[in-house]
Amino acid sequence: KAGVTQTPRYLIKTRGQQVTLSCSPISGHRSVSWYQQTPGQGLQFLFEYFSETQRNKGNFPGRFSGRQFSNSRSEMNVSTLELGDSALYLCASSLVGMVGGNSPLHFGNGTRLTVT
Amino acid sequence: QQQVKQSPQSLIVQKGGISIINCAYENTAFDYFPWYQQFPGKGPALLIAIRPDVSEKKEGRFTISFNKSAKQFSLHIMDSQPGDSATYFCAARITRAGSYQLTFGKGTKLSVIP
Numbered sequence: 001k002a003g004v005t006q007t008p009r010y011l012i013k014t015r016g017q018q019v020t021l022s023c024s025p026i027s028g029h030r031s032v033s034w035y036q037q038t039p040g041q042g043l044q045f046l047f048e049y050f051s052e053t054q055r056n057k058g059n060f061p062g063r064f065s066g067r068q069f070s071n072s073r074s075e076m077n078v079s080t081l082e083l084g085d086s087a088l089y090l091c092a093s094s095l096v097g098m099v100g101g102n103s104p105l106h107f108g109n110g111t112r113l114t115v116t
Numbered sequence: 117q118q119q120v121k122q123s124p125q126s127l128i129v130q131k132g133g134i135s136i137i138n139c140a141y142e143n144t145a146f147d148y149f150p151w152y153q154q155f156p157g158k159g160p161a162l163l164i165a166i167r168p169d170v171s172e173k174k175e176g177r178f179t180i181s182f183n184k185s186a187k188q189f190s191l192h193i194m195d196s197q198p199g200d201s202a203t204y205f206c207a208a209r210i211t212r213a214g215s216y217q218l219t220f221g222k223g224t225k226l227s228v229i230p
Contacts, residue, residue, distance in 0.1 A: 004159070031216065043160070043205065043220040055215040090159050096214055102167070104150060105218060107159035 001026060004108035006091050012114045018079040021111045025072050025093030032074040033105060034066060037088040046089075049074055050096070078113075086115045120208050122221025129228050135193040137224045139206035142187065146208035150218070151180065151191050154203045163204070164191070196228045 005024040013019050025032050034046040045058040049068035066076045072093075078085055092105040121140045129135045139149075148167055152160035166173045166180040166189065173180045179192040193200055206221040 031214075033216070033218075035218075042222045043207075043218075045217050045219070048215045048217065050215065056212055056217055058217075092159075094216055101211075102148070102165070103216070104162045104165060105216060107152075107161065109157070109159045 006108035006111050010112045017081050021076045023074045023091030029093035030072050031094045033092045034076050035090045081115045120219050120221045122206050126225045129196045131230050133196050135196045138190045139221050140188045141208050148209040150207050152205045198228045201228050
């Protein structure tokens with residue numbers, strides 16, 4: 001079974017631009033989450049989508065948005081890029097969640113975004 | 117209140133030794149505690165996980181010990197190997213309306229020297 005696929009692997013953007021990152025979950029996984037990883041803040045939750053609906057959101061400004069398509073693929077968009085947005089953006093997929101359930105999050109290898 | 121504190125920040129262990137990484141949490145709503153292993157250039161990969169109603173879980177050389185009353189859990193890597201050199205993250209999961217959200221510790225960079 002193919003894992004979580006993220007494209008592109010690397011991106012270089014200029015301050016003020018916008019960027020779109022893509023994620024294809026594991027086949028059969030309908031939940032897609034996004035995380036930001038930086039050396040200073042570590043791994044931080046951005047948002048989670050299920051059946052094209054955002055169900056949960058972390059503490060990030062509105063410049064960070066996402067969407068999910070009917071085939072469960074997801075995109076994340078960051079508008080008006082700032083230097084501090086430079087990070088590794090990770091996508092993770094899982095089966096539908098239940099409290100105490102053992103369905104883990106499976107991560108892709110991320111998109112490395114550099115803002116100059 | 118959703119913080120997960122992880123220590124140490126870095127760890128050097130000799131080949132064959134035991135690596136121990138500790139985590140503590142505050143929120144009693146966490147329902148699942150996974151450990152992830154991350155190699156440079158790769159995403160985190162699930163290593164082992166435990167539910168709060170279990171005190172210990174072992175998979176091969178990896179063991180999680182869980183102390184619910186103290187709100188602490190730890191990862192033990194027995195017979196550490198150079199191939200175990202990676203960054204390890206503990207995490208705690210909260211479930212809201214079917215949505216899983218992980219809160220991660222800051223990570224421990226493990227170096228296993230021959």
